[in-house]
Amino acid sequence: MSTDVKRLITVLAALLLAALGTDTAHAADGDGDDRPSAGQRIANALRTSPVHVDEAYADAVPPSRQRQLADRIRRTGLPIKVVLTPLTKGDAFDGDSGVLAGIVRDRFPDRRELIVITTDGDFSHSLEGYEWPSDAHQARDAVAAAGFLAETRDAGLADLTAKAVDLVAEGKGRQRYEEATRDLDAAADGSAPPARSGTGSAVGGSGSAVTGWWLLIAVPALALTVLAARAALLRSRASSPVVPxxxxxxxxxxxxxxxxxxxxxxxxxxxxxxxxxxxxxxxxxxxxxxxxxxxxxxxxxxxxxxxxxxxxxxxxxxxxxxxxxxxxxxxxxxxxxxxxxxxxxxxxxxxxxxxxxxxxxxxxxxxxxxxxxxxxxxxxxxxxxxxxxxxxxxxxxxxxxxxxxxxxxxxxxxxxxxxxxxxx
Incomplete structure (x- = not known):
C-alpha cells in the first residue's frame, strides 16, 4: 500500500463524493456575515485575472507565476478560474472547496460555462476541480489526476496548478486519472482502477452511475470512517481509539x-x-x-x-x-x-x-x-x-x-x- 496516506484518503474522499452524489455548492451565499464579502472579494479579483492567490500562498505562487498561469489559461480558450486560498472549518466557506466553487459560480451568472480550480479544504497542497453546466472537459478528474502524477509528486503549488490546467485543456481527465491511480489501487487490493463518476460539477452537472457494488458499499463506508476520524482529530487534537x-x-x-x-x-x-x-x-x-x-x-x-x-x-x-x-x-x-x-x-x-x-x-x-x-x-x-x-x-x-x-x-x-x- 502507498506510504502517502494523504493521497489514499484523497482518493477515498473523491470516490465517496462520486458514489453518493454529494452536492455542497448549494450552500447559501448569504449565510453568515463574512461569506458574501469573502466571495465578492474573490469574484472581483477574478474579473481582472483568471487567477486569484491569497496572500498566504504568495510565496508558493508569486506574482510572476500568477501571470504565467493566467497566460496559460488564456491560451486554452477555456473559462477556467483558479482560486488558491487557505480553507479551514469555520471560515467564510466552512473549509469546503465545493462551497467556495459554488459561490464563485454564483458570482458569474452571465457565464453559462465555467471551470473552477480551487485548493482542497482537507489537504492544503491538493486541488479540486468543478465544472458547469456539465462535465464536458472532465475537470474534476483532470485536476485530481494532476496530484497523482509522478512528475508532480514533489511539485510546488504553482507547478501543480499549471499541470491541472493542462490536463483540463486536454479533455481526457478520466483516462488520466485512471492511469495515474492504477498503481495505487493495485497496491491497495489488486482490484480494478478506482474509476470516478462521470460528473465533474458541484452543482448543475450531469451525473452518471458508478459501477461496481463494492464502490457503492465498501468505499463509501471506508471513506466515511477515515474522514470522520480525521475530522475528530482536527477538532480535538487528541488521538482517537477508533482509528489505528x-x-x-x-x-x-x-x-x-x-x-x-x-x-x-x-x-x-x-x-x-x-x-x-x-x-x-x-x-x-x-x-x-x-x-x-x-x-x-x-x-x-x-x-x-x-x-x-x-x-x-x-x-x-x-x-x-x-x-x-x-x-x-x-x-x-x-x-x-x-x-x-x-x-x-x-x-x-x-x-x-x-x-x-x-x-x-x-x-x-x-x-x-x-x-x-x-x-x-x-x-x-x-x-x-x-x-x-x-x-x-x-x-x-x-x-x-x-x-x-x-x-x-x-x-x-x-x-x-x-x-x-x-x-x-
Missing amino acids: QLVFASARAADEARVRRRAEAEVLELGESTQAADVATTPGLQRALDAYAAAGKVLDGARGLPDLVGALALAQEGRDALTGSRGLPLCFFNPLHGRAALRTGWRRIGRRDRLDVAVCQDCADALRDHRAPEVLTDTARDGRTVAYFELPADRSVWAATGYGSLMSPLEGLDGLDSRRPMAG
Missing part, C-alpha cells in the same frame, strides 16, 4: 516529508540569492547570510515538523533581509499558513499577560469570532500533543520566538545555548 495510530503517524510523516522538501527548496533558493547579491547594494546581505547558515543548521538537525517550520521562518527572514523588507513574519499560530496579514493582541487561556502576535487573516477571523485558530503542535515531555507555544521558552526556541512574532528566529537561535535542543 499508525494511520495518523503515517499522515504526520507525510506532512513532515512535504514540509522538509519545501524547506530544502527555500533554503537552497536563499543560498543562491545571497551568492547573486551585490554587497554594495544589499545592506542586509550579512544578515541574510546568517539566516541562511542558521536555516541550514536547523534543517540538518530537524527532529520534527516544528524544526522544519523553523527553517522556513529563517529562510523568510533571510529573504526579507535581502530585499530590505519589513514585512510581517509567518503566522504565529501556524506558520504553515504563510506570512501574517496583521498583528493583534492575544492572551493565552489561564494567563494574564497579553501578547502582540502576527497572524494570517484566517486566524484573525477565528480570534474575532471567538474560535480557536488552527495551531502548529509539538510534543511535550510527558508525551502530550500541545500547541508549540505552550512549551517552556527555555526548551523551545520556537516557543520563545513565535517564529518571528515575539522575536527574530535568528536572534532567538543566537541566544540559545548550543547544547539545548531546538524543540521538544
Whole structure:
C-alpha cells in the first residue's frame, strides 16, 4: 500500500463524493456575515485575472507565476478560474472547496460555462476541480489526476496548478486519472482502477452511475470512517481509539516529508540569492547570510515538523533581509499558513499577560469570532500533543520566538545555548 496516506484518503474522499452524489455548492451565499464579502472579494479579483492567490500562498505562487498561469489559461480558450486560498472549518466557506466553487459560480451568472480550480479544504497542497453546466472537459478528474502524477509528486503549488490546467485543456481527465491511480489501487487490493463518476460539477452537472457494488458499499463506508476520524482529530487534537495510530503517524510523516522538501527548496533558493547579491547594494546581505547558515543548521538537525517550520521562518527572514523588507513574519499560530496579514493582541487561556502576535487573516477571523485558530503542535515531555507555544521558552526556541512574532528566529537561535535542543 502507498506510504502517502494523504493521497489514499484523497482518493477515498473523491470516490465517496462520486458514489453518493454529494452536492455542497448549494450552500447559501448569504449565510453568515463574512461569506458574501469573502466571495465578492474573490469574484472581483477574478474579473481582472483568471487567477486569484491569497496572500498566504504568495510565496508558493508569486506574482510572476500568477501571470504565467493566467497566460496559460488564456491560451486554452477555456473559462477556467483558479482560486488558491487557505480553507479551514469555520471560515467564510466552512473549509469546503465545493462551497467556495459554488459561490464563485454564483458570482458569474452571465457565464453559462465555467471551470473552477480551487485548493482542497482537507489537504492544503491538493486541488479540486468543478465544472458547469456539465462535465464536458472532465475537470474534476483532470485536476485530481494532476496530484497523482509522478512528475508532480514533489511539485510546488504553482507547478501543480499549471499541470491541472493542462490536463483540463486536454479533455481526457478520466483516462488520466485512471492511469495515474492504477498503481495505487493495485497496491491497495489488486482490484480494478478506482474509476470516478462521470460528473465533474458541484452543482448543475450531469451525473452518471458508478459501477461496481463494492464502490457503492465498501468505499463509501471506508471513506466515511477515515474522514470522520480525521475530522475528530482536527477538532480535538487528541488521538482517537477508533482509528489505528499508525494511520495518523503515517499522515504526520507525510506532512513532515512535504514540509522538509519545501524547506530544502527555500533554503537552497536563499543560498543562491545571497551568492547573486551585490554587497554594495544589499545592506542586509550579512544578515541574510546568517539566516541562511542558521536555516541550514536547523534543517540538518530537524527532529520534527516544528524544526522544519523553523527553517522556513529563517529562510523568510533571510529573504526579507535581502530585499530590505519589513514585512510581517509567518503566522504565529501556524506558520504553515504563510506570512501574517496583521498583528493583534492575544492572551493565552489561564494567563494574564497579553501578547502582540502576527497572524494570517484566517486566524484573525477565528480570534474575532471567538474560535480557536488552527495551531502548529509539538510534543511535550510527558508525551502530550500541545500547541508549540505552550512549551517552556527555555526548551523551545520556537516557543520563545513565535517564529518571528515575539522575536527574530535568528536572534532567538543566537541566544540559545548550543547544547539545548531546538524543540521538544
